[in-house]
Amino acid sequence: MVASMTSVSEPTGPSEDDTHVACAVLEVEGGHVAGTVEAVRSSVYGVDRVAVIGSEVLAGLEGFDSIDAMLATIGSEIDAVWIVHSDARPRPDALGALVAEMDRNHASLVGSKIVDATGVHLESVGSATDVFGEPYSGLDPDEVDLEQYDVVRDVASVSGVSTLVRRDLLRGLGGLDPALPPGAAGQDLSQRARLAGSRVMIVPSSEVRHDGTCGHDVSTWQERAGRYRAMLKVYGVVTLIWLIPLSLIIGLIDGIVRIFLRQPRRLVDHGLAVAWNIWRFPGSLRARMRVRSIRHVGDEELFRYQLPGSVLLRDLGADIGERFGWVIDAEPGVVTQDEIESESSRAVPVVVAITLALLALAARGVLFRPLPAERFSLPLEHDWSSVLASYAGSWNPAGLGSLEPVHPSVAFTSAVQGMFGGWPAVTTVITAASLVLGTIGFGRLMGRLGIDGPSRYLGGIAMLAGTFATAVGRGGDWAGLVAIGAMPWFVDLCISAWPGSWRGRIGRVGALFLVATALASFAPVALAFGAVGVIAVSVFVPGVGTSSLLTMILGVDLGVFALSPYLAGVGTAAFTDFGPDVDLIMSPWVGGALAAAAVLMAVSGSRRVVGVMGVGVSMVGVALGAALFSVGGDVSVGAAVLGALGSGVIVAAGLAVDQERSIAASAVQWLAVAASVFVIGAALTTIGNGRLGLPEDAWTDRLAFVAGLSPDPESARTLLVGLPDSLPGDSRIGNGYAYRLVSGDSVTLAEARLAPPRVGDRVLSEALSLIDRGDVLEPGELLAPFAVQWVMVVDEVEFADVLSAQVDLTEVPLSEGVRVFRNEAFVPRLDASSGVWDAGYVGGSGPAGPGTVRVADNASVRFGPGWSQDEWANRVSASEGTITYEPVPIRRTLALTVVSVFVSALLASIGLRDRRPR
């Protein structure tokens, strides 16, 4: 706290009453107006007039709806207005002290020292705030009043419980803001007074007892919202430009971290406060305009009484420190069972924090930077809206193009990207959400299965970074890694008790829809494997009955509905023949440790732990069984996602020796613990990789030259040739090599998956067959119709040899480690007679003219205007200067319906809850 001027607060005696005071008793919830009025009237310093602000009417007293209304009736005979809460009891000398210090220090707004109802503990001696308006009293909880703060000084704000304000200032300021709760209103008034050039001071010799029923000191979302509004009203535009985003970020950090401190409400409070301010923004703007008229000083005057940094973050740090302090100070063996349970509960945030920290290390390469460009982990397309349109029935330009929608994970990611203003690194947010929510969801699930100890969260490491997760990572499937985080939520929601009220049930269905959508989007077949997981739970875990199966069916149906725009556009091959292959070959040591944990705990554990172990083993067994059938694509991803959950369950159950406190933990159980710890340790070896097993970035730099050398990169395609595992995304198989086409200067996630070959793909395949037989002197001419400007050979495949003896593909040293050939016969993707056309994600635009444009995509009648087929490609009219594509109506309708339902489900899951299980 900064005191620009101090003086010792002296008790005041009877006054000459030069300053005439009117008292406004502010009716607050839980207050007792009559008691306060009586206390006011017993004031040593004479009060000229007493009025009640509120709805309560007392005989012989004036009543007003607001202070403004009261002010309207007060003339110049009154010098100051004393605002007192109806749950406050001022000491008889309180007003006198306020008046004396106000006059002596030429202050315009002074506040009392507030103590609790017992008169022992301090509640407020004025506050500083940080720049974000967060108050900081400097008092410890239950700090005893030893007059240690009894110094009259300037402060940022005083408590609104007892405030004396000069009448003219109060009128000039427009009184208290009626939209604000008491605490924020006092702070707002103080700030505006300061801005008007007035002094705001605390007068500790003015003591007021406060029973606190008004909730003045309780931090609610309304108070937070009020502080935001106060901030919006007083700060200059330049300050607000950096202050608002910073404030939002700090609020977000505070909210997220406090979830792990078991204070999830804080995040909601931040959200509500922001929403409230958005809703009330016009009013705030008007209030801000009024403040301009009384502004005499700049923001610097406000800054003088503010703390550096963020009070919110400081409190957060203190809370976390307290939690960790518990771990250090705890002395096992001297605590009671109740204390153990209590401490166990308190240790959860610590274990979760450790788990997340380790996961963050293991995933740092994808948490703090965009995805490495390799296999099915690729950067996002900048034109996210076109990607969404591709999902909703429009043209998918991957390869030579198709009507098959982009993968739902791409659509989901693009939608999130859109919500983040097109931020291409939004995958970091999704990855972080998957890890955080995955850890929490896993803990919830294990808790629901009866594994209560904080160590259960460590199983989350095995799930999110263990052998199955890294198998997904090795396959380059970022989406599969995200799906792992959603799987425990799906199982948990399916097996949890069905809410008793319709309100809760609707909320539950909404939540189930959200989770099923996320799971199905990032790993469609995982939905089916999730169902298997629910069945396993219902078989092995006592108390989980058939209702969970019904919920599971509902969840699967909801997920299938969410996928309907995708399912309407793809065949079954999309789930097996395309996409990443997850190779579930695991280290024998890890497999052995998992098996050992399962067997050891199965023979020595309690019934419940054995049941849970059965769930885990079933899940892992089903996953490995799927591998036995040598099925790839999304099926293998789905199996791996279930296997990941299963391995986590085995580890968590293996660590559940603390479940057995009623019986002596045997050596066998400790061996199971050791095996589980071994699995966790093995999972943590992924820290070295830092990308959860995802391969290293291979493609970001390789294609960068296209941007510099192709006038319109989107018009140029690059033919990539190599081994399948070396190429980004799907590839097609040639004679001794794999190949695929990519557009532009980078290969994006939207391009990763290819559709089954269409007519153009077959023609390309034939052209490549001719070339790879070494019988073509001008291969560039053969590739030109496909808009291939570059050929890149990435492995030691024979295809490169045949390009040695030809005359229109010139090798250029553009990328290290690969061979790049420039096609001298290149023809752009949009080849127009009317001039140069720029290609877009779909179609493009250029100078309108009487001619036609050849679109080097697979033939589709939906291109326009004036479409005709040009061999395997398209020819459209150049008359409109743009190329259009007519989407498939049913898929667009389905996509819009799913989005609508998703938003509804989101609102329902947030707003409609019933925590009471039937």
Added chain:
Amino acid sequence: MTSVTRVVVGLMVLVSIAFWTQAPELRQPDLGIGPDRAPASSVACPVITGRDATSDALIASQVPGPVAVTASAGGTVIEAVDLELDDSGGAGFDLGAAVGAFTVGLVADLPDAAGAVSILTTSEGVLAASNCTPPVTGEVAIAGMSTASGESLDLVLANPYTNDAVVEVRTVSEAGVDSASELESVLVPAGSVVSVDLARLLPLRTRLSIRIIPERGVVHAAAVQSSSNERAIVEAVEPDQEWFLPLPNTGTSPIVTILPTGGVEVGFVVDAYGESGPIGESLEGTIPADQHIVLDVAQLGDGVSAIRVATTGLSVASTMIESDDIRAGTPGAPRAASEWLVPGPGGIGSVLRLVNPSGLDAAVVIQPLIAGADAESLTIPAGSTANVAVSGPGSGYLVRADGDIFVAWSVAGDAGLALGVGRPVLTAGE
């Protein structure tokens, strides 16, 4: 219940382990194997012209259609000629008139792989022929050249393609492996011709064989051996295990050189053929690694006009004729076949040199590659050779037989002798 659950869990663990140990790797895309290279429909070669020389590009094809011929030097295309082959399958044009005295790399895109191009260069005192060859990404070699006193020898490397090539040149002489550091890595830029003066780098080698091993890209190579009176051009060919070589009787004993290319000792067998049939016993021997062997043709007997060389490893074999007035040479043909395209011979002094190495008589039809020309038929007894003078017009001949034969050719004139072999036309499965 608990015990039952335990049993179930235990069983599932065992089953899972079993699955895990048996689980095969997931589907691996079947990349197949790279296809056998199709016989290329393009051929290329260096063309060494010279002032006052006439270089004719002579084209033969079984398939009519367009032919694109491009000549490049110094990194640029200096001449591009488009021809249309008619049903006769033959065409020719004066390349020297188009490219002047340049040494160029020529590439001809033929309608089909069943085509061949020869270059016949004539001037006062020079009569030389060479074949253009399909592109080869591996090693090619030339056997039996000389840098003896009075002989100049240039290795001409042509890269008519769009990508630079780098080759290593290894040479073998009577001293064994015999090379120069300048030859370890020779850059042949795209669209360029590089000439290496081997007589300066490796002088006074009685027999010098040359291996050209590409590090990158493809080159077409030829060795040009000149005396003060004549010039021989011998193109580099891909190593094989069987060679048919013509041994024309010019009064000078031909020099046959066999160069193994595999880096190991190889055995060889030589069968000789004359006009009256096989001559003598087969000649057998071994060639140490990294050496070549020069055969004493006289050992084979009198009247030998062709030989077949078979080796146990990859090799290249060639014939050279060196006399006061003649420098002529050719690599062998790697196989016998029932159809041959023979661009080049025509006009006075042209002779087709036919060999029937089989045990059965062969009925042969010689069809001039010119519209309306009459075919000539003859029968070659088993194991015999036949020389057929072919003095008619046209760019060459198509030779068909009812058995596998070998066809070479020569053109003799005042300026000397040019020697070449035909191009066997492969049928499906060969």
